[in-house]
Amino acid sequence: MSGAAGRRTPLLDGIEKVTGRARYTADLATPDALVAAILRSPFPHAKIISIDVSAARALPGVRAVITGDDCATPYGVLPIAMNEFPLARERIRYRGEPLAAVAATDAKTAAQALRLIELRVEEIPAYYDAADARQKNAVLLHEDKPGNIEREVHQEFGDVETGFASADLVLERTYRYAEVNQAHLELNATLAEYDAERDRLTLWSSTQVPYYLHLAVARCLQLEKHQVHVIKPQVGGGFGARTEALNFEIICALLARAASGKVLLRLSREETFLTHRGRPQTEVKLKLGMRSDGRITACACEVVQRGGAYAGYGIVTILYAGALLHAIYDIPSIKYDGYRVYANLPPCGAMRGHGSVDVRHAFESLVDELAGELGLDPFAVRRANLLFAPATTPNGLRVESYGLSECLDRVEAASAWRQRRGRLGPGRGLGMACSHYVSGAAKPVHWTGEPHAVVNLRLDFDGGVTLLTGAAEIGQGSSTVMAQLAANELEIPLERIRVFAGDSMLTPKDNGSYSSRVTVMVGNATLDAARRLREKLQAALPVPNSSFDEKVAALLATEGAVTVSGSFTCPPEFQGGAHRGGAVGSTMSFSYAAQVVEVAVDVDTGIVTVEKVWVAHDCGFAINPLAVEGQVQGSISMGMGQALSEQTLHADGLPMHASMLAYGVPTIVETPPIEVHIVESLDPNGPLGAKEAGEGSLASFPPALTNAIADAIGFRAGELPVTPDRILDALTKQRRNREQIAVAQAR
């Protein structure tokens, strides 16, 4: 082994990014590109009577104007829930929904053309929270969805009633979570070029899923898939905001065809927020039973998610929220009821930690509270409920490796939990929590029967190995990991590998960068390809001690340039239980994380300062420890935003958060020292034992934080974000309660 895997390796494209040479979609427009702009609805819910674009079309410099009339084919990432049009048809369902779009010679003309479009609508009642939308007489956003419910889920595994009966303490609490957004750095952008003579379309876009984009564009433009060419340039972050084809991408493609040319569509920060696909506003009602020894006997959980105006990934999100109650602890009975609700707001999506983050906060908070009531240590309670791998959960998920126990040991020791907890002084506290996440959804949303991942390795006269992959490098380091795996298997230096990713004309199809699937699935395909290439090289020159270059020369002499293909498919036994929705949550392996958070609470201003985080993440095997640390740190940062300061706010459906100033992503000033511990449980399914590293640590941050706040000031946050005014209100309430008790006792 050359040892390329397991080594701290700076990302291959780091130099371009640091020096500013990296080219993102918006950098690719040539001077002949037309400028596009979108007319967005000022109305939250309305029937479209007419959209008159004649004056806009007549404006000199305008090359194309399109409306919902130009695309009658709905799209959506789930084949069973395609109910969105790139431009609204007949009905408007949220403020900011695209209604018409213009391509013009310059931005000024495009803006002027938008002002010339005349819109006539009939407004209808709009709903901004799940309870209102679920009211009996509420107008339906989608006629086929009674009660404005996109999907109801009811599952019970084990006998919950008996479980609660055998508990020594049962607590039930309700938790509320604000909607959050990814606030990814690169603004949404698409460049589209239509070749009218050949009826072909080329698309460059800021996407995590070039293949799904390819399918959606071909579908909406009614082109054959071979007429479309999708290229993914550098992408500045995703976090699930770009895990499905989005309206602006299809709009740009439609405009390019309508204008018979090249069109650049760049969204503003406000428009990027309006495109949304963040984590839904969620209410979690959770009931847990615990024995006095800390064993959890039963769990009943009801989740209501306000999903926004269209389906998107909604069905998957509400299923994940229930499925991932499993596979972290050994819980004998779990009942889950989920409701995904439509409302007149931008659609939610598959945000980092998809479906698991809010429920995990509720769970870890309530476990902490139960532990407190029963006089048990939070670590001891987790240890009383550990799984033992290999295990199959009641809902049919497979756990082949399980490093949670070691994660607990590592952060307990590193934070000096036993020595320091309860001894930090007033206003300071320590809290802990655990989390987990899938390493790739084992059943892809588009079922084709094809392998889940394919990688090609190309070898030619220069002796370099070109790795061709459709996996979308979006800053997470996937290309570097693939290069490391290939170099490791071929026993050559990393520099011999060149990764070419994300071009549908050259790279094998890949489902994309979501559900933390790339390291495991594409990694296994990479190893498969590398093994095949190595075997070919060995067969060409079966001489002991012959060098790589000698083998290459021998192989090329017989075959010429060589391309080998490797693939990976998740075996059926890992594709989930037989119950309805059982595929969601299914995966080849789960990552595990535990963390301890130390806080200081200013009891006069309510401001919470995160002093330090100790986090241990079980990623199976760290192919690139440097990137694992970066991913874990990023998860902490994102969790901190959701826990403390980030939330979307709407005034009658208008976003009050749609700028980086208003939205409140934590800055480097708020970011504490984060001590990352990597735990390697060596999963039998992973490439060299690897599992995911990009999502699993996120969900344990918010509960570890609020558990630390509870330790510091005795207030258990049932609502995120836990902003300073909420802390002050809670402290005031505490003081009043104490005074009332004192008065009562005095009597």
Add this chain to the structure above:
Amino acid sequence: MKAFSEFMVLEPRTIEEAIAAKTEVSGSRYIAGGTDLIANLRRGLDDPTLLIDVRHISRLQSMDFTAAGLTIGSAIVLAELARDKRLRRRYPALSAAAAAVAAPAHREAATVGGNLSLDTRCLYYNESAWWREANGFCLKHRGVTCHIAPGGTRCWAAYSGDLAPALLVYRAEVEIADESGTRRVPLSELFEDDGAAHLRLAPGGLVVSVRLPHDPWPAAYAKVRLRSAIDFPLVGVAVAMRVKNKRVRDLRVALTGVASRPVLVHDTNTFVGSVLSTAALDRLCDLVQKQISPMRTTAATPFYRRRVAAVIVRRLVSELAG
């Protein structure tokens, strides 16, 4: 973010030239660092044909410590204020206020004059043109209703410059130039309690400099905001105080972020001669809270801003009392 309309940029070398351009060209605006103005232009809150960049006027670029006090040109950048060791020693509240504005990159561009004449801010105003139109505009810009207090006739947008409260407790004067000449007035006279027209400047009026007295009282500045960088103050407080034999000799308190102009708290002289007991501090906090009226212009509640205003007052006074 909206594309700019076309505009010209003028770089005058003298105050007179600047004022002449401003009064002659309708729709012209002064600009220095642009950290406030450019963001607002990008949101379509104005559409100037001419930007007059005042940073090339040498009088606006000087900072002079003299026997009479300190004069700071309005085009001095905040980073320079924050870096200046003499300022930190003699006028620590001003130094702290400058260092607390936005983030380092903003402070390298943002100026004293720009921060003083910062536009007022509101949830319903600092939004895109599409947003404001969808919301029926507002009293401050193109509309007739203040969404903060729809029944009223005034705009409640909040002033949130950090320097003003510090300068107010130092009894700073501001030098203003306009067509009628140059005059020096107490800083408080620059401001009006009206979110839609909070600066009392004649057409062409330009803040030239601020002057601080040579014998400043000990003073301090602190602010509360959601994040510890970048964000505007939810409330900012400056306190200047002299204490003799544990009794208050002089006391001035000023706040930002809680009204449409910076608020210099009146009747603080009633504390002269008192010992700063807990009861006295309680009374002072009551006095402050009575004179501020934060409205729902930020995502944080007015109730929270009133509460922490008192917290900061108490902390700064205790700190200065030693």
